[in-house]
Amino acid sequence: MNRPLLKALLTAALLIGMGASLGAFADAAGALDGVNKKAIGMFFVFVVISLGITWWAAGRTKSTSDFYTAGGQISGFQNGLAITGDWCSSAALMGIAALIYTTGFDGLIYSVVPFGAWPLMMFLLADRLRNLGKFTIADIVSLRMARVPIRSLIASAGLAFVVGYLIVQMVGAGTLISNLFGLQYEIAQVIIGVLIIVYVAFGGMIATTYVQLIKAVLLLSGATFITVAVLAKFGFSIDGLYQAAVANHPTKEAVMQPGGLLPDPINAISCGVMLLFGGAAMPHVLMRFFTVPDAKEARRSVAWAATFIGYFYVLTFFIGYGAVVFVMKDPHFLDANGVIRGGANMAAIHLAEAMGGDILLGFISAVAFATIVAVVAGLTIAGASAISHDLYANILRHGKASDAEVVKVSRYAAIGLGALGVILGIAFKEQNIAYLIVLPFTISSTVFFPVLFLAMYWRRLTTSGIVAGGWIGLASAVVMLVVGPTIWKDILGNPAPLFPYKYPALFSMTISFATMIVVSLLDRSERGRKEVAAFEDQFVRSQTGLGAEGATQH
Amino acid sequence: MRHLYERIDRDPRFHALARRRSLLGWGLSGAVLVAYYAFILAIAFAPQHLARQLHDDTVLTVGIAAGLGVIALSIALTGLYVWRANRSFDRLNAEIVSDATRDAEDPHAA
Numbered sequence: 001m002n003r004p005l006l007k008a009l010l011t012a013a014l015l016i017g018m019g020a021s022l023g024a025f026a027d028a029a030g031a032l033d034g035v036n037k038k039a040i041g042m043f044f045v046f047v048v049i050s051l052g053i054t055w056w057a058a059g060r061t062k063s064t065s066d067f068y069t070a071g072g073q074i075s076g077f078q079n080g081l082a083i084t085g086d087w088c089s090s091a092a093l094m095g096i097a098a099l100i101y102t103t104g105f106d107g108l109i110y111s112v113v114p115f116g117a118w119p120l121m122m123f124l125l126a127d128r129l130r131n132l133g134k135f136t137i138a139d140i141v142s143l144r145m146a147r148v149p150i151r152s153l154i155a156s157a158g159l160a161f162v163v164g165y166l167i168v169q170m171v172g173a174g175t176l177i178s179n180l181f182g183l184q185y186e187i188a189q190v191i192i193g194v195l196i197i198v199y200v201a202f203g204g205m206i207a208t209t210y211v212q213l214i215k216a217v218l219l220l221s222g223a224t225f226i227t228v229a230v231l232a233k234f235g236f237s238i239d240g241l242y243q244a245a246v247a248n249h250p251t252k253e254a255v256m257q258p259g260g261l262l263p264d265p266i267n268a269i270s271c272g273v274m275l276l277f278g279g280a281a282m283p284h285v286l287m288r289f290f291t292v293p294d295a296k297e298a299r300r301s302v303a304w305a306a307t308f309i310g311y312f313y314v315l316t317f318f319i320g321y322g323a324v325v326f327v328m329k330d331p332h333f334l335d336a337n338g339v340i341r342g343g344a345n346m347a348a349i350h351l352a353e354a355m356g357g358d359i360l361l362g363f364i365s366a367v368a369f370a371t372i373v374a375v376v377a378g379l380t381i382a383g384a385s386a387i388s389h390d391l392y393a394n395i396l397r398h399g400k401a402s403d404a405e406v407v408k409v410s411r412y413a414a415i416g417l418g419a420l421g422v423i424l425g426i427a428f429k430e431q432n433i434a435y436l437i438v439l440p441f442t443i444s445s446t447v448f449f450p451v452l453f454l455a456m457y458w459r460r461l462t463t464s465g466i467v468a469g470g471w472i473g474l475a476s477a478v479v480m481l482v483v484g485p486t487i488w489k490d491i492l493g494n495p496a497p498l499f500p501y502k503y504p505a506l507f508s509m510t511i512s513f514a515t516m517i518v519v520s521l522l523d524r525s526e527r528g529r530k531e532v533a534a535f536e537d538q539f540v541r542s543q544t545g546l547g548a549e550g551a552t553q554h
Numbered sequence: 555m556r557h558l559y560e561r562i563d564r565d566p567r568f569h570a571l572a573r574r575r576s577l578l579g580w581g582l583s584g585a586v587l588v589a590y591y592a593f594i595l596a597i598a599f600a601p602q603h604l605a606r607q608l609h610d611d612t613v614l615t616v617g618i619a620a621g622l623g624v625i626a627l628s629i630a631l632t633g634l635y636v637w638r639a640n641r642s643f644d645r646l647n648a649e650i651v652s653d654a655t656r657d658a659e660d661p662h663a664a
Binding site for chain 1: 558575580591612621628633635636639640
């Protein structure tokens with residue numbers, strides 16, 4: 001793709017973006033109240049700034065290293081913020097607030113447990129990942145393993161992960177945006193799709209990083225504003241807030257106590273396995289470790305990310321209960337039947353309006369939109385790298401494709417994934433997609449975590465073990481999800497599920513680990529013997545960073 | 555690069571550092587997993603303990619405090635690991651690597 005063409009396309013995209021936003025603006029001005037105008041105006045500012053950054057980034061995105069890892073030149077602090085942007089989807093703000101609004105304490109479980117992935121990522125994965133990695137997590141595993149079978153497995157699982165996560169984000173986005181901005185669902189899908197394609201296809205990892213970084217700053221400041229405003233109403237007495245929540249919530253004291261969200265111990269343990277280990281090995285997050293120069297900056301990234309994300313989760317303790325106090329009994333936020341307007345997912349948004357009027361409402365709405373765009377951009381670049389680097393460059397072209405060819409394929413892959421996201425978002429409109437949230441986390445805990453962990457820690461692992469364990473684990477996870485309570489009973493309408501647990505991760509991860517270990521130990525092949533022998537060199541590199549990609553040459 | 559890896563692999567300081575690093579990593583991982591599973595299992599098996607009030611004059615429960623405590627512990631332990639790794643571990647690592655590189659360049663050494 002030559003420069004003038006690229007500039008022309010970017011200009012076109014910018015104009016389309018402006019046109020769409022202005023059109024919506026005019027529409028809002030005519031048909032809707034002033035609130036939406038402010039929200040759209042603020043989102044418009046975000047779009048203009050992010051497209052400006054993309055323009056700048058496009059000029060700096062030439063090689064594959066620029067495209068996938070921003071040339072490895074992002075600082076630990078910047079990367080920590082960008083990771084925060086990647087991690088905190090709109091579910092983190094609106095979903096957790098909605099759960100606390102309806103169930104109280106049980107909603108907090110989703111603030112506390114996923115966070116456990118962060119210390120684990122730091123202690124077990126971060127250093128070694130940065131020292132061994134290049135562009136994708138498949139690079140780490142294929143250092144001493146056979147290229148084609150390893151990349152086929154990891155890229156396939158990666159694409160299933162990305163597509164599942166993408167559908168959840170796109171459907172959530174469409175619903176949210178039609179609520180917030182008064183835009184039609186399908187138009188919202190197309191706007192998100194176009195923005196993502198422009199960010200990722202032209203700006204690659206540099207643009208994606210800055211979009212995520214800006215979004216993280218917006219999200220953290222928005223959540224902080226709301227929290228401070230809520231606490232200020234009680235003279236900054238935390239107990240005062242919770243007392244008011246107990247008085248206001250229909251369940252009274254029970255709003256502060258565990259309820260029935262995790263009914264049986266096996267589901268609870270399995271859900272924990274899924275969130276802790278699955279969360280620690282998500283490809284679009286781990287990919288960000290390769291954007292920093294060395295292991296020291298990778299550790300700093302995780303430390304900053306953990307601080308920001310932990311801080312954000314603490315704020316949800318106040319935002320959720322704030323919504324119970326200020327939204328639940330206010331007729332302005334309720335429909336004729338006394339039910340919250342737009343559903344419980346709007347609890348955080350209504351709270352913003354209650355605390356800061358139109359301005360804060362507009363700001364938080366724009367933040368929610370930016371949040372979705374940034375998360376989808378992160379997923380798209382992870383998917384594009386799986387397609388162009390793992391499947392195209394390493395399998396189809398046996399590692400012989402030129403840098404320019406691979407970058408071109410990456411751009412087309414980003415365009416394809418963006419379009420696919422729009423199509424799937426429209427196809428899954430108004431469907432029950434609860435099971436799709438479990439799918440990516442289950443894949444991550446069943447395939448990515450065991451493969452990465454054993455490849456970096458266990459000498460005896462061989463390609464045969466990974467391939468057998470990865471595919472059997474993945475198949476078992478999908479089967480258990482399909483015949484489990486959510487799909488088999490609730491969606492397909494069968495009287496009873498064939499597999500009793502909502503969360504199969506405990507079982508599928510065990511199957512995956514056990515198969516990898518047993519098959520590796522039984523592997524007597526010459527290839528397996530060489531892979532075991534190659535562990536020493538890999539171990540020294542993983543510990544010292546000597547020979548790592550982008551590291552200073554000694 | 556291979557001869558450097560072999561040289562480092564023969565350095566007892568390298569293995570001592572790798573052991574210290576893994577001891578810290580596994581120790582902290584164990585602490586985090588215990589904290590999270592204690593939280594998850596308490597919700598599943600003994601919710602009544604988390605439902606108790608912290609003291610008589612508050613509506614705050616043990617569960618809320620435990621949740622905040624687990625998040626705070628995670629941030630603190632993550633910080634501790636980075637502090638140890640970015641200071642003493644990285645210094646030792648740099649010494650080991652530079653010694654191995656120097657020896658490899660000097661034909662009379664080793």
